[in-house]
Amino acid sequence: MASEKTDHLEERAKAFFNDRWLVFVASMWVQSCAGISYLFGSISPVIKSSMGYNQRQIAILGVAKDLGDNIGFVAGALSEVLPIWVVLLIGVVQNFVGYGLVWLIVTHRLPALPLWVLCISIFVGTNVDSYFNTGALVSCVQNFPRSRGPTVGILKGFAGLSGAILTQIYNTINASNQASLILMIAVWPSIVVISVMFVVRPVGGHKQVRGSDKLSFLFIYGVCLILAAYLLAILLLKDALHISQVILTVILILILLLPIMIPVILAFHEPRSPQEESFLLETQTDETSKSKEEGNEVVILSEVEDEKPAEVESLPAPERQKRISYLQAKLFQAAAEGAVRIKRRKGPHRGEDFTLMQALLKADFWLIFFSLVLASGSGMTIIDNLGQICQSLGYSNTDMFVSMISIWNFLGRVGGGYFSEVIIRNYAFPRPVAMAFAQVIMASGLFFYAMDWPGAIYVMTILTGIGYGAHWAIVPAAISELFGLKSFGALYNFLTLSSPMGSLVFSGVIASGIYDYEAGKQAALHHQKFGSLMADDEPPSCEGIVCYSLTCGILSGLCIAAVMLSLIAVYRTRRVYAQLYGNSRS
Numbered sequence: 001m002a003s004e005k006t007d008h009l010e011e012r013a014k015a016f017f018n019d020r021w022l023v024f025v026a027s028m029w030v031q032s033c034a035g036i037s038y039l040f041g042s043i044s045p046v047i048k049s050s051m052g053y054n055q056r057q058i059a060i061l062g063v064a065k066d067l068g069d070n071i072g073f074v075a076g077a078l079s080e081v082l083p084i085w086v087v088l089l090i091g092v093v094q095n096f097v098g099y100g101l102v103w104l105i106v107t108h109r110l111p112a113l114p115l116w117v118l119c120i121s122i123f124v125g126t127n128v129d130s131y132f133n134t135g136a137l138v139s140c141v142q143n144f145p146r147s148r149g150p151t152v153g154i155l156k157g158f159a160g161l162s163g164a165i166l167t168q169i170y171n172t173i174n175a176s177n178q179a180s181l182i183l184m185i186a187v188w189p190s191i192v193v194i195s196v197m198f199v200v201r202p203v204g205g206h207k208q209v210r211g212s213d214k215l216s217f218l219f220i221y222g223v224c225l226i227l228a229a230y231l232l233a234i235l236l237l238k239d240a241l242h243i244s245q246v247i248l249t250v251i252l253i254l255i256l257l258l259p260i261m262i263p264v265i266l267a268f269h270e271p272r273s274p275q276e277e278s279f280l281l282e283t284q285t286d287e288t289s290k291s292k293e294e295g296n297e298v299v300i301l302s303e304v305e306d307e308k309p310a311e312v313e314s315l316p317a318p319e320r321q322k323r324i325s326y327l328q329a330k331l332f333q334a335a336a337e338g339a340v341r342i343k344r345r346k347g348p349h350r351g352e353d354f355t356l357m358q359a360l361l362k363a364d365f366w367l368i369f370f371s372l373v374l375a376s377g378s379g380m381t382i383i384d385n386l387g388q389i390c391q392s393l394g395y396s397n398t399d400m401f402v403s404m405i406s407i408w409n410f411l412g413r414v415g416g417g418y419f420s421e422v423i424i425r426n427y428a429f430p431r432p433v434a435m436a437f438a439q440v441i442m443a444s445g446l447f448f449y450a451m452d453w454p455g456a457i458y459v460m461t462i463l464t465g466i467g468y469g470a471h472w473a474i475v476p477a478a479i480s481e482l483f484g485l486k487s488f489g490a491l492y493n494f495l496t497l498s499s500p501m502g503s504l505v506f507s508g509v510i511a512s513g514i515y516d517y518e519a520g521k522q523a524a525l526h527h528q529k530f531g532s533l534m535a536d537d538e539p540p541s542c543e544g545i546v547c548y549s550l551t552c553g554i555l556s557g558l559c560i561a562a563v564m565l566s567l568i569a570v571y572r573t574r575r576v577y578a579q580l581y582g583n584s585r586s
Contacts, residue, residue: 016267020143020205021216024151025259026196027136030088031155032256033189034132035162036095036125037069038409039181041386041402042167046178047118050106054540055388055519057115059512061122062384066500066507068098068123072130072493079489084135088197091131092190098125099186107179125186130493132193133159135200138489141480143205148480149424149431150217153417153473157224160413160469163406164231165252167399172249216262223258224414228407230255235403350576353484359491364482367569368432369498372475374562375439377502378446378555379468382460384507385548388515392547393457401457405465412438412469420474428581430573431478435471436566442467443559450553452545460552467559481580482573506558511551518542 016022040062048058078087101121104110136155144151166188170181210216234248348354350364359365382389386405390398420434445463449456479491519542 012268016263017199018203019263019267020140020203020208021266022260022263023143023200023203023205024140025263026199027140027155028158028259029196029256030132030136030193030200031158032162032165033192034129034136035159035406036099036166036185036189037065037129038160038163038383038406039166039185039402040065040384041405042163042399043178043182043185044384044387045391045398046182047102047106050108050179051118053115055515055542056508056512058388059384059508060115061119063500063504063508064119064123065126066380066384066503068126069129070493070496070498070500071127072134072496073490075130075134076489076491076493079134079138080487084139084201085197087131088135088193088200091128091135092193092197094124094131095128096186096190098122098127099182101125103179103182103186106182128189129159130496132189133496134489134493135197137476137492139200139202140205141476141485141488142202143208145206145485146209147213147217147421148477149417149421149473150221151417152477152480153414153420154220154224156472156476157410157413157417157469160465160472161227161231161406161410164235164403164410165256167403167406168231168234168245168252169249171399172245210266212266216266219262220259221414221418223255224410227252227255228411231403232407235400235407348484350482350573353486354491355487356490356494359483359487360494362483364569364572365479367565367572368435368475368478369495371432371435371439371562371565371569372471372495372498373502374558374565375442376468376471376499377504377506378558378562379442379464379471380499380503381507381511381551381555382446382464383468384503385511385515386461389457389548392515392542392544394543395457401461404458405461408462408465409469412466413473415466416470416473417477420477424577424581428578430570430577431474431481432566432569432573435474435478436563436570438467438470438474439559439563439566440467441470443556443563446552446556446559449545450549450556452549456545482576506551506555510554511548514551515542515547516540518547 044058044061047053047061048055051057053061075087075091078090098121101110102118102125105113105118105121133156137152140151140155141148166185167181169188170184173180173184230252348358350362354362383405386401387398390401395401416434416438420431423429423433424431441463445460445467448463449460453459475495476488476492479495480488483491519540522542523540
């Protein structure tokens with residue numbers, strides 16, 4: 001009897017370790033450390049003052065940070081040939097070495113070193129984000145292929161929220177020494193990721209479908225909302241709350257641990273019911289039959305596009321589907337009798353598995369990419385310059401706004417994943433529709449700041465955070481649908497190049513150029529009025545809304561241009577989504 005209990009317990013423990021929900025929860029914890037780039041707004045002021053840099057030099061460091069955060073070719077390639085835990089471990093080593101060196105330089109524990117050394121250090125340290133993102137996303141998208149929107153949205157959401165999480169942990173450790181935040185960035189992610197790196201991996205999750213999966217996702221969404229509300233409450237009420245930072249951080253960690261209840265309950269307390277078994281069997285049978293028919297169906301679909309009359313598109317959806325099905329049936333019969341020869345196109349069709357090189361030949365891929373360059377690059381420019389934006393308006397506590405944009409970034413990602421899934425499941429609209437909507441939100445927030453309307457900094461922070469975050473839930477899911485999962489790591493990491501490409505110009509040239517120009521004008525006026533200049537070793541600083549209002553106006557226009565590109569992608573991919581998710585309402 002005792003041996004039976006032991007065997008049963010071992011079986012349950014093995015099921016727990018191989019449960020896809022455990023992988024998902026562990027990936028959430030990894031992602032809670034995968035957004036250290038969002039803390040640049042908190043550490044850039046101390047780097048600027050300690051090293052005596054001007055705004056252009058800080059912008060160069062920001063571009064180095066963006067490049068490190070988004071150049072993930074190596075991580076994407078390694079994820080296809082190495083175990084995921086090795087990919088995560090490489091990221092841990094880079095993070096510790098890179099930000100450890102930054103801390104030594106900024107605190108002058110090393111002799112004064114050139115700017116390019118600091119750029120390389122930040123690049124290496126921030127490149128950890130690509131390893132953490134790749135490991136978590138590749139594992140979970142393969143484990144949850146039928147729930148890509150929610151999966152990507154939640155995981156990318158935790159990456160966006162990591163700035164607020166790490167800031168709260170830092171406030172508990174040492175809130176008086178800003179340079180120590182750099183040291184914590186080097187140490188904390190290493191501890192977390194090493195503790196779970198053997199759990200994060202593909203486990204054949206497509207075979208673990210349960211009837212309770214929707215309820216599990218709803219529970220995760222609930223935890224996300226509780227977490228965001230809790231961090232926002234701490235942020236806004238911290239002066240009124242007379243509670244120890246230690247207690248607040250312990251509550252935060254307990255909320256982060258709540259999702260572990262799902263795999264524990266599923267593995268140890270919830271035996272799979274006969275209904276769930278039949279549901280799983282039915283799902284696997286459907287997938288098998290679909291794969292058997294897929295080859296012939298894809299070939300015929302290409303012929304249908306060539307043969308169908310133009311007036312078919314103007315018919316109502318049910319009648320249009322009947323006409324297409326009839327034409328497809330005729331083509332099948334003609335092909336079987338040898339009356340027609342089916343043309344086989346070279347390369348995969350949209351919706352199948354593409355390699356990176358094959359995807360680069362598709363216009364849809366480039367439309368999404370350049371839309372991201374404009375919109376994501378604009379959002380990253382605001383995130384990189386948020387510390388200086390706050391200082392120019394006279395705010396001494398920049399951490400509050402860095403945490404705030406992190407929280408809204410998180411909600412944008414979670415909401416973007418959820419609502420983009422709703423519009424494709426219920427209406428079969430192309431997922432880039434949600435991308436265009438997010439870009440309208442960003443454009444509105446940036447325009448609000450450019451016009452200097454009341455509460456501009458708060459409105460811009462909230463709307464930019466939501467819009468920017470939504471992109472990184474919507475785009476990876478859309479790319480996996482249009483170009484498949486086989487090379488998802490490489491495809492995703494190529495798309496992440498859009499942010500540094502955009503910020504290289506928007507932040508490194510436009511924002512910093514306008515800031516230094518306005519700072520120079522203010523310094524000259526100060527000299528005319530008082531007959532003295534600032535100390536020679538102190539770079540001029542800009543004060544007032546004028547420092548970034550023109551920049552935000554330009555970025556708002558770029559986001560509108562991104563909307564246009566997204567809508568073109570919507571028009572081009574509408575048939576693909578209609579085939580994947582059923583006909584849209586028309």
